[in-house]
Amino acid sequence: MSDATPQLLPTGQSRIEHMEMRGIVKRFPGVLACNSINFDVRAGEVHALLGENGAGKSTLMKILYGLYHANEGEVFLDGQRVSIHSPSDAIAHGIGMIHQHFMLVPSLTVAENVALGQRSAREPLLDLNAVSKRIRLLADTYGLRVDPSQPVWQLAVGERQRVEIVKALYRGAALLILDEPTAVLTPQEVNDLFKTFHQMVKDGHALIFISHKLHEVLAISDRITVLRDGCVVGSTPTREATKKSLAQMMVGREVILQYDQPPVDAGAVRLKVENLHAQSDRGTAALRGVNLELCAGEILGLAGVSGNGQRELSEVIFGLRPATQGKVELEGQPITGASPAHLNKLGLSYIPEERMVDGVIKDFTVAENLMLQDHARPPYAFNIFVNPRAVAHHCAELIRNFNIRTPNQETPLKSLSGGNIQKLILARELARTPRVLIAAQPTRGVDIGATEYIHQRLLEQRTKGTATLLISEDLDEILALADRIAVIYEGEIVGIVDRAAASIEELGLMMAGVRRESTAS
Amino acid sequence: MIEDLLTASVIASGIRLAMPYLYAAIGETFGQRSGVLNLGVEGVMLLGAYSSFWGVYQLTPDKATSFDPMALAAGVLVAVLVGLLMGLATAFINVTLQAEQGISGIGIYLFGLGMSTLLFQKNFSQVVTVKGFPKIHFPVLSDIPLIGEIFFRQNLLVYGAFALIPLAWFVLHKTTFGLRLRAVGQNPEAADSMGISVTRVRYMAVIIGGVLASVAGASMSIGHLNVFQQNLTDGRGFIAVALVYFGSWRPYGVMYGALLFSLVTALQIKAVTIGIGIPSELLSMTPYLLTIIALIFASRRIDQPAALTRPFERGE
Ligand SMILES: Nc1ncnc2c1ncn2[C@@H]1O[C@H](COP(=O)(O)OP(=O)(O)O)[C@@H](O)[C@H]1O
Ligand SMILES: [Mg+2]
Numbered sequence: 001m002s003d004a005t006p007q008l009l010p011t012g013q014s015r016i017e018h019m020e021m022r023g024i025v026k027r028f029p030g031v032l033a034c035n036s037i038n039f040d041v042r043a044g045e046v047h048a049l050l051g052e053n054g055a056g057k058s059t060l061m062k063i064l065y066g067l068y069h070a071n072e073g074e075v076f077l078d079g080q081r082v083s084i085h086s087p088s089d090a091i092a093h094g095i096g097m098i099h100q101h102f103m104l105v106p107s108l109t110v111a112e113n114v115a116l117g118q119r120s121a122r123e124p125l126l127d128l129n130a131v132s133k134r135i136r137l138l139a140d141t142y143g144l145r146v147d148p149s150q151p152v153w154q155l156a157v158g159e160r161q162r163v164e165i166v167k168a169l170y171r172g173a174a175l176l177i178l179d180e181p182t183a184v185l186t187p188q189e190v191n192d193l194f195k196t197f198h199q200m201v202k203d204g205h206a207l208i209f210i211s212h213k214l215h216e217v218l219a220i221s222d223r224i225t226v227l228r229d230g231c232v233v234g235s236t237p238t239r240e241a242t243k244k245s246l247a248q249m250m251v252g253r254e255v256i257l258q259y260d261q262p263p264v265d266a267g268a269v270r271l272k273v274e275n276l277h278a279q280s281d282r283g284t285a286a287l288r289g290v291n292l293e294l295c296a297g298e299i300l301g302l303a304g305v306s307g308n309g310q311r312e313l314s315e316v317i318f319g320l321r322p323a324t325q326g327k328v329e330l331e332g333q334p335i336t337g338a339s340p341a342h343l344n345k346l347g348l349s350y351i352p353e354e355r356m357v358d359g360v361i362k363d364f365t366v367a368e369n370l371m372l373q374d375h376a377r378p379p380y381a382f383n384i385f386v387n388p389r390a391v392a393h394h395c396a397e398l399i400r401n402f403n404i405r406t407p408n409q410e411t412p413l414k415s416l417s418g419g420n421i422q423k424l425i426l427a428r429e430l431a432r433t434p435r436v437l438i439a440a441q442p443t444r445g446v447d448i449g450a451t452e453y454i455h456q457r458l459l460e461q462r463t464k465g466t467a468t469l470l471i472s473e474d475l476d477e478i479l480a481l482a483d484r485i486a487v488i489y490e491g492e493i494v495g496i497v498d499r500a501a502a503s504i505e506e507l508g509l510m511m512a513g514v515r516r517e518s519t520a521s
Numbered sequence: 522m523i524e525d526l527l528t529a530s531v532i533a534s535g536i537r538l539a540m541p542y543l544y545a546a547i548g549e550t551f552g553q554r555s556g557v558l559n560l561g562v563e564g565v566m567l568l569g570a571y572s573s574f575w576g577v578y579q580l581t582p583d584k585a586t587s588f589d590p591m592a593l594a595a596g597v598l599v600a601v602l603v604g605l606l607m608g609l610a611t612a613f614i615n616v617t618l619q620a621e622q623g624i625s626g627i628g629i630y631l632f633g634l635g636m637s638t639l640l641f642q643k644n645f646s647q648v649v650t651v652k653g654f655p656k657i658h659f660p661v662l663s664d665i666p667l668i669g670e671i672f673f674r675q676n677l678l679v680y681g682a683f684a685l686i687p688l689a690w691f692v693l694h695k696t697t698f699g700l701r702l703r704a705v706g707q708n709p710e711a712a713d714s715m716g717i718s719v720t721r722v723r724y725m726a727v728i729i730g731g732v733l734a735s736v737a738g739a740s741m742s743i744g745h746l747n748v749f750q751q752n753l754t755d756g757r758g759f760i761a762v763a764l765v766y767f768g769s770w771r772p773y774g775v776m777y778g779a780l781l782f783s784l785v786t787a788l789q790i791k792a793v794t795i796g797i798g799i800p801s802e803l804l805s806m807t808p809y810l811l812t813i814i815a816l817i818f819a820s821r822r823i824d825q826p827a828a829l830t831r832p833f834e835r836g837e
Binding site for chain 2: 088105
């Protein structure tokens with residue numbers, strides 16, 4: 001295993017032939033995030049780490065990168081035991097990490113981001129020219145188009161992802177941890193990224209690829225290890241794995257990958273959005289003339305890479321953000337600028353994207369959160385008094401009907417899991433059978449079990465005639481549920497297609513801004 | 522009437538009045554760019570003003586008729602040391618103990634106010650003056666009409682204050698330390714994951730801020746007024762904090778703000794002395810009113826440190 005002359009990577013760094021983590025244990029207050037995990041990766045391979053949200057993937061990798069310290073366990077590099085106390089130790093050992101959330105400083109340029117924390121040849125002065133030169137070199141070697149002089153806040157997500165990779169390579173990473181690097185990319189961008197990964201592996205890098213998307217893991221990896229609740233549940237060469245077997249390992253039981261959808265005749269137009277314009281928090285144009293029609297009994301999927309105006313659109317419809325131009329109509333009535341309370345009464349329900357911020361009050365109890373909207377209306381209130389019995393009865397019913405796992409109604413909301421919090425919001429919003437439902441990222445960060453449940457509920461609502469706008473970055477989710485698919489790009493709808501006629505490639509192109517001429521309506 | 526008001530001597534005095542704001546606000550810019558808001562500038566200024574005054578008073582020979590360079594140098598040094606200690610304390614409170622920065626700053630201010638008053642009353646029974654930094658007369662240059670009086674008859678500390686502006690810009694934008702500092706104020710998590718010690722960078726920035734605040738105080742007590750009295754700085758430290766926002770966290774922006782504010786102050790003082798028929802109480806409000814109005818409109822916030830007042834802690 002030990003060559004006489006150590007092989008070098010094209011970046012001039014020596015390879016990490018074998019990295020091994022043994023018996024890693026990590027406890028957080030009340031959670032055993034890693035329970036005696038063994039994991040390894042070799043130069044020239046992609047080892048995928050698969051698992052549901054909360055399985056412990058990021059925690060395990062943050063331990064390898066020195067951000068967290070393990071309670072027990074050891075890390076070996078090429079047979080040598082190493083102790084990694086901080087990211088600078090990891091970097092010194094040739095380990096790089098691309099984080100699940102971008103670790104870039106938006107106000108700095110690409111070159112400044114890359115140079116950050118590195119010694120400069122002209123210390124204490126910066127030498128950004130030399131940095132830019134090396135960035136171009138790396139970019140050429142690995143097909144990563146980046147402009148060193150551009151400020152990061154001007155870059156699209158795909159470009160930011162490339163900057164992250166350049167940053168790691170610049171630091172001489174021989175082993176690269178990729179924590180859900182595809183989460184925010186279009187399918188085409190994912191393809192380009194995979195090409196880069198293939199090139200890196202061929203050159204002798206070791207890659208750890210984290211995801212919960214089965215098809216990506218199957219497409220890119222050589223080996224797959226599945227984590228569940230902090231334990232390794234299985235490890236297999238990729239060629240012996242199937243989607244079904246992996247899903248089963250991840251969840252611990254059979255899962256439904258396809259739903260039956262009875263055809264529902266689309267009814268009258270419930271929600272109409274016309275030439276809607278709005279600004280983002282930064283004051284830039286977030287919506288630039290959005291037109292949409294949403295009919296009774298249909299689910300309209302709104303696909304797009306995050307940050308293209310989805311959040312602003314849902315907020316304007318629900319009265320949380322002013323429109324600068326254009327109008328919204330609910331069953332023929334103009335509702336532009338109406339208050340959320342009024343819209344609620346008219347039968348509009350909203351499942352917000354940031355559920356912990358906009359959907360619930362963390363320190364309130366389950367019952368209080370369920371009653372946020374209706375607590376002042378009969379039969380739950382008479383005059384200024386709350387009717388505790390009516391409230392308790394109603395909450396008990398919702399908890400039962402929506403299968404919310406909670407010790408009791410008085411439990412503080414924050415002790416519930418993500419999936420159960422989302423079910424609670426769903427219960428509150430669906431209890432009145434809304435005329436129109438805006439569901440923004442309803443299953444993000446939710447485990448597969450709860451996702452399945454939420455999907456069934458949305459379909460059930462569709463049968464009851466609710467008009468649903470399903471905003472999601474997950475194309476698989478949209479393809480599984482929507483009747484029609486609209487794609488949003490930089491605040492405009494670039495096209496609307498029927499689900500039956502939609503292909504992933506075409507949707508991917510639209511998500512990157514390529515306009516589609518003919519539209520189904 | 523405007524000719525009576527806008528004379529060379531008024532502009533020269535405006536430039537002199539800008540001096541303490543420049544030191545204090547540039548120091549505060551460093552702190553804020555790293556993500557730490559220090560509202561205690563005023564308190565540190567008072568301590569710097571007192572301690573340097575005390576140093577110069579003690580060290581100037583008894584019967585000296587003119588200034589003593591050694592005593593002045595020692596005075597500045599004392600202020601630097603006091604600023605260092607106060608900066609260290611501020612960093613400990615805000616970075617290590619992660620105090621609520623709006624509140625801890627008020628605490629530091631009150632400490633500085635109380636301590637400087639106490640020491641002054643204990644060591645001086647009445648108001649005395651010292652021989653402070655003298656004006657430098659540049660040969661030839663200082664005799665140019667207008668320009669000479671405005672630019673070439675100021676003292677060393679005034680020149681120092683203006684030299685600080687390009688220096689601060691250079692440090693922030695052209696050095697590795699400056700890059701680390703800006704990164705830590707914008708996205709400490711990213712900086713941390715790149716192996717930078719967020720704590721160390723913030724300590725450095727806050728200590729620089731402390732030293733400059735203390736020198737700002739000294740610039741008043743031994744570089745301009747040449748006296749010390751209770752609450753000598755009279756709110757200038759708070760104005761300095763406002764100037765950082767006004768200048769959008771940029772050294773040159775801070776300088777323009779400080780100049781605008783001080784020139785209006787100088788004009789207002791002149792207007793009161795020559796009497797233009799507006800009650801002086803109203804006139805004396807103008808610099809502050811102007812600051813508030815300017816703050817409302819100055820909202821280019823690209824460089825606003827996104828992590829301002831947010832303590833950093835790794836999840837572990
Ligand atoms: N800093 C932290 N403090 C407390 N609990 C944490 C922390 N980071 C992660 N956890 C918990 O550890 C578990 C695993 O989380 P994580 O590693 O992020 O999962 P994954 O990346 O697989 O989605 C979760 O239950 C999560 O809530
Ligand atoms: Mg994760």
